[in-house]
Amino acid sequence: MEPDEIETSRLSRRLLLGAGTAAGLVGIVSRSASAQALRPGAHLDAIRKIEAGRSAQSGRVRIRMAEIIENGASVPVTVVGEGPADGPDRIKALHVVADDNPNPEVFSVEFGPDAPRAEIATRIRLSKTMNVIAFAETADGKLFRTAVEARVTVGGCGA
């Protein structure tokens, strides 16, 4: 833990206790205070923007990455959208969110109508252990979602 994070969580405790809030809440608050997200709930905004009022189903999108990550500064990830390569049911876009990064958005990619595979491999930054969430969007607007927990031993400098 960085010194400033310890300071922040102590502050939260003091504020809470001062306000006479139930001690049971302290654990929750200090956990969110030590999180590196610049803005609490930033990942929820990123997800809402992708969902655009739709509810995502499971299936048709896969994330390939190591379960245990030694170096969060460069994490190989492959995201695959499954299904037909053309027609209204083809996967036309993939979106990836890392839910505890300072900027939770990772990438969004659109595939042209002639793209034979909805698949992207890249390397990403993960500041600590968190969930990596991928969405696949069909040409006719259906949304699919999957998530994996990436356990990071050494975080990448804040993305």
Add this chain to the structure above:
Amino acid sequence: MTARVRLPASIKRGEIVEVRTLVTHVMETGHRTGDDGKTVPRRILNSFVARFQGKDVVRMALAPAIAANPYIAFHFRATASGPLEMEWTDDDGSTVRHVENVTVS
């Protein structure tokens, strides 16, 4: 900033081909503190586009969570011989362009 792009040595007409790309770029997140104690301003490649036969194959928006020296691999269908054009755009508006002349057999 220079791009390195790798394609298979030989490509058959109509084949699905994997393209692997790597660009030299710091991908500064905007959250890091420099030696002078000030926050180093964000500077990343924020987009990548690949075109073949006049059409976009992939159009990608990149965030600071993409690691330094961005690696991107994608697929296209080699329907004919011709240029595969790739372009990365920096936050400062500059671009890195790379063209691979695809020859199908």
